[in-house]
Amino acid sequence: MLVDTLKKIVENTPNAAGAILMGFDGIAVMQYVAPESEDVDIESITMEFSFRFVELRRASLALDMGKVSDIMVKTETKTVLCRVLSDEYFVAVVLNDAGQMGKGRWMLRSTSTELESEL
Amino acid sequence: MLVDTLKKIVENTPNAAGAILMGFDGIAVMQYVAPESEDVDIESITMEFSFRFVELRRASLALDMGKVSDIMVKTETKTVLCRVLSDEYFVAVVLNDAGQMGKGRWMLRSTSTELESEL
Numbered sequence: 001m002l003v004d005t006l007k008k009i010v011e012n013t014p015n016a017a018g019a020i021l022m023g024f025d026g027i028a029v030m031q032y033v034a035p036e037s038e039d040v041d042i043e044s045i046t047m048e049f050s051f052r053f054v055e056l057r058r059a060s061l062a063l064d065m066g067k068v069s070d071i072m073v074k075t076e077t078k079t080v081l082c083r084v085l086s087d088e089y090f091v092a093v094v095l096n097d098a099g100q101m102g103k104g105r106w107m108l109r110s111t112s113t114e115l116e117s118e119l
Numbered sequence: 120m121l122v123d124t125l126k127k128i129v130e131n132t133p134n135a136a137g138a139i140l141m142g143f144d145g146i147a148v149m150q151y152v153a154p155e156s157e158d159v160d161i162e163s164i165t166m167e168f169s170f171r172f173v174e175l176r177r178a179s180l181a182l183d184m185g186k187v188s189d190i191m192v193k194t195e196t197k198t199v200l201c202r203v204l205s206d207e208y209f210v211a212v213v214l215n216d217a218g219q220m221g222k223g224r225w226m227l228r229s230t231s232t233e234l235e236s237e238l
Contacts, residue, residue, distance in 0.1 A: 048178040059167040066195025076185025
């Protein structure tokens with residue numbers, strides 16, 4: 001189940017507020033938010049970012065750098081890790097702290113086959 | 120000297136093609152390209168990306184996530200690590216391979232005070 005995979009990402013990533021599977025059109029497929037982070041609107045965050053991610057993907061292709069596979073944005077209060085699953089979808093994990101970024105990236109990578117199989 | 124700091128970043132980051140200090144208007148201040156990567160147009164790459172970075176910064180502020188401090192974009196052939204130095208400037212290192220991303224990020228972090236003092 002998709003939600004179980006998202007839950008696994010969140011539970012195995014210290015300080016993760018939530019994980020979400022979303023289309024590059026900004027429409028969420030499924031999300032899981034950690035019980036202690038219910039005030040974090042991960043859908044709004046990833047939706048707003050998704051439009052900018054589309055632009056980064058276009059720029060990468062135009063620059064002959066191939067397809068974008070991963071994007072990370074660290075802000076003062078959050079870190080957003082995004083992994084592209086297909087031309088239409090990406091999975092993202094939103095962290096309340098950047099300390100465990102490596103673990104989050106690894107979780108996205110290790111579950112991507114699982115997520116892709118659900119698309 | 121600015122160029123020495125950029126050279127230090129490149130020489131201490133395995134697989135780095137080059138490092139560049141750029142304004143968010145896409146205008147390069149200074150760059151250093153590794154001798155073996157002279158075919159990599161790091162100025163065009165970071166210029167194209169800078170316009171998208173501006174949009175990500177706007178989105179972050181609009182979402183009450185504070186200022187963006189770091190952005191990473193990994194594509195099929197390159198990885199671009201960017202660290203925001205001020206409202207106007209950022210430093211970026213372009214890697215030919217993502218293997219040593221951690222070292223690149225650390226180099227940007229450890230030289231940022233040096234670079235900021237030159238602005």
